[in-house]
Amino acid sequence: MKTIIEPFRIKSVEPIHMTTREERREKLKAANYNLFALPSEDVIIDLLTDSGTGAMSSEQWAGIMRGDESYAGSPSFLRFEAAVKHLMPFEHVIPTHQGRAAEAILFSLLGGTGKNIPSNTHFDTTRGNIEAGGARAHDLVIEEGKDPTCLHPFKGNMNLQKLEEFLVEHGDSVPCVMITITNNAGGGQPVSLENIQAVSKIAALHGKPFIIDGCRFAENAFFIKQREDGQAERAIEDIVRDCFSCADGMTMSAKKDGFANIGGWLALNDPDMAELARAKLIQTEGFPTYGGLAGRDLEAIAQGLKEIVDDDYLRYRIRTNEYIIERLDQMGIPVVKPAGGHAVFIDARAWLKHIPPMEYPGQAVAAALYEIGGIRSCEIGTVMFGRQPDGSEVPAAMDLVRLAIPRRTYTQSHADYIVEAFEEVLSIKDSLTGYRIVKEPKLMRHFTCHFEPLK
Numbered sequence: 001m002k003t004i005i006e007p008f009r010i011k012s013v014e015p016i017h018m019t020t021r022e023e024r025r026e027k028l029k030a031a032n033y034n035l036f037a038l039p040s041e042d043v044i045i046d047l048l049t050d051s052g053t054g055a056m057s058s059e060q061w062a063g064i065m066r067g068d069e070s071y072a073g074s075p076s077f078l079r080f081e082a083a084v085k086h087l088m089p090f091e092h093v094i095p096t097h098q099g100r101a102a103e104a105i106l107f108s109l110l111g112g113t114g115k116n117i118p119s120n121t122h123f124d125t126t127r128g129n130i131e132a133g134g135a136r137a138h139d140l141v142i143e144e145g146k147d148p149t150c151l152h153p154f155k156g157n158m159n160l161q162k163l164e165e166f167l168v169e170h171g172d173s174v175p176c177v178m179i180t181i182t183n184n185a186g187g188g189q190p191v192s193l194e195n196i197q198a199v200s201k202i203a204a205l206h207g208k209p210f211i212i213d214g215c216r217f218a219e220n221a222f223f224i225k226q227r228e229d230g231q232a233e234r235a236i237e238d239i240v241r242d243c244f245s246c247a248d249g250m251t252m253s254a255k256k257d258g259f260a261n262i263g264g265w266l267a268l269n270d271p272d273m274a275e276l277a278r279a280k281l282i283q284t285e286g287f288p289t290y291g292g293l294a295g296r297d298l299e300a301i302a303q304g305l306k307e308i309v310d311d312d313y314l315r316y317r318i319r320t321n322e323y324i325i326e327r328l329d330q331m332g333i334p335v336v337k338p339a340g341g342h343a344v345f346i347d348a349r350a351w352l353k354h355i356p357p358m359e360y361p362g363q364a365v366a367a368a369l370y371e372i373g374g375i376r377s378c379e380i381g382t383v384m385f386g387r388q389p390d391g392s393e394v395p396a397a398m399d400l401v402r403l404a405i406p407r408r409t410y411t412q413s414h415a416d417y418i419v420e421a422f423e424e425v426l427s428i429k430d431s432l433t434g435y436r437i438v439k440e441p442k443l444m445r446h447f448t449c450h451f452e453p454l455k
C-alpha cells in the first residue's frame with residue numbers, strides 16, 4: 001500500500017476548542033503578540049514543542065496503574081532500568097525528572113571554569129548547564145549542516161577534522177566529547193552511525209569520555225536505516241544499540257523518544273563517576289531508584305521505550321514531516337531540507353524578504369500562522385538569539401520558525417490543515433509587517449517579551 005496511515009487507533013480523545021480568525025486576532029493582541037502567553041485552549045494545533053506533548057498508549061496507561069511508589073527499590077525502577085539497558089547497554093542508569101537535570105548533574109562533575117566541551121551542536125539547555133558552571137560549549141557540526149538548502153543525508157554529523165584539531169588545541173581542558181542525536185538546534189538533522197563511531201574512536205584516542213545526548217535516538221536510528229549503506233535490513237533496536245555501545249555515557253529527555261510526558265536519565269559506564277552522580281542526584285533530585293520521578297512515570301518510560309523503536313511508528317512519524325515539507329516546498333515556501341525528525345523549519349528571512357531581521361520575520365510568520373489557522377509555532381531567530389550580553393542587538397544567524405510535531409497526537413488531516421494555513425499565509429505574505437519589542441526581560445526574552453506590529 002502506498003498510503004502510510006497512523007499505525008494506531010484512537011481510544012481517548014481531547015477536544016480541540018475551535019476559534020474564529022476574529023477571536024484569534026483579539027487573543028493575539030491580548031497576549032502582546034507573544035505566542036508563549038496564549039492559553040493552550042486557544043490554540044487549535046500546538047506545534048510549540050515535541051517535548052512531553054505526545055500521546056501515551058493504552059499499555060503506558062496500564063503501566064501508570066502498575067507504578068510502585070516505594071521510596072527505595074521500586075520494581076518500577078527495575079523495569080525502567082531494564083528497558084533502558086536493553087537499548088543502551090550502559091552499566092549505570094540514573095533517573096532524573098527531565099533531560100536538563102541529567103545535564104546539570106553531568107556538568108557538575110565534568111564542567112567548571114576553563115573547561116571546553118565540543119559537540120555537533122549543543123541544545124540550549126546543554127549549553128546553559130555547561131556555561132552556568134563556567135565552561136565553554138563549542139559547536140563543530142559539518143558545514144553542510146549550517147546551510148538550510150543543502151541536501152546532505154546526515155546534516156547533524158560532527159566535523160571530524162575540526163574535532164581532531166579541537167582536541168589537540170584544547171588538550172587537558174576538554175573533559176568529554178558530546179554529540180546530539182538528532183541535532184535539534186540544527187533542524188532535527190540526523191547523525192550517521194559511521195560518524196558516531198568515528199567520534200567515539202577520536203574521543204578514545206585522546207582519552208576523553210564520549211557522551212551522547214540521545215533525546216531523539218529512535219528518529220536518528222530510522223534515518224540511519226533509511227539512508228546509510230548496509231543498514232536498510234537491520235532492526236531499529238540493533239542500530240540503536242550500535243549507536244550507544246560505542247559511548248561512555250548518555251543524557252536523555254524521555255519527553256522526546258521516551259514517549260513520556262516527563263522524565264529523563266543520565267547513564268554512565270564509569271563506576272566512580274556514577275557514584276558521584278548518584279550523590280548529586282540524592283542532593284538535587286531524589287533517591288537513585290526514582291530520581292525526581294514517580295514510580296508510574298518510570299513505568300510509562302519503560303513501556304514507551306518498547307514502542308518507540310517500532311518501524312511502522314517511525315515510518316509514519318518521519319513521513320508526516322516530509323509530507324508537510326514537500327507541500328510547502330511545492331508552494332515555494334523556503335523550508336529547511338531535507339525534513340528533520342521532529343519538526344518542520346521555515347526560513348522566514350528568505351520567505352519575507354521585505355521584513356529585515358531586526359523587524360523579526362520569524363515572529364511575523366508565527367503570528368500570521370496563529371491568526372489564520374490557530375497554529376502555534378516557535379520563532380527561532382533574532383527574537384530568541386538577537387540580544388547580546390553587552391546589551392546590543394544583532395540579527396541571529398538565521399530567522400527560522402519551528403513547527404515541532406508532538407508524537408502520535410495529530411493525524412493526516414491536521415497535516416493537511418497546516419498546509420492549507422500556509423497557503424493562506426502565502427496569499428497575504430506581502431502585506432505582513434514586522435514587529436518591534438516594547439517590553440523585554442533581561443534574559444531569555446523570547447518567553448515573555450511584548451511585541452507590537454509595525455505599521
Ligand code: F0G
Pocket residue numbers: 048049050051098099100101123125126180184213215252253254255263264404
Ligand atoms: N537535549 C535536546 C537535544 C533537547 O531537544 C532538549 C529539549 C533537551 C536536551 C532538554 O530536555 O526538556 O527534558 O529538559 N528540548 C525541548 C524542545 C525543550 O522543545 O526542543 P528537557
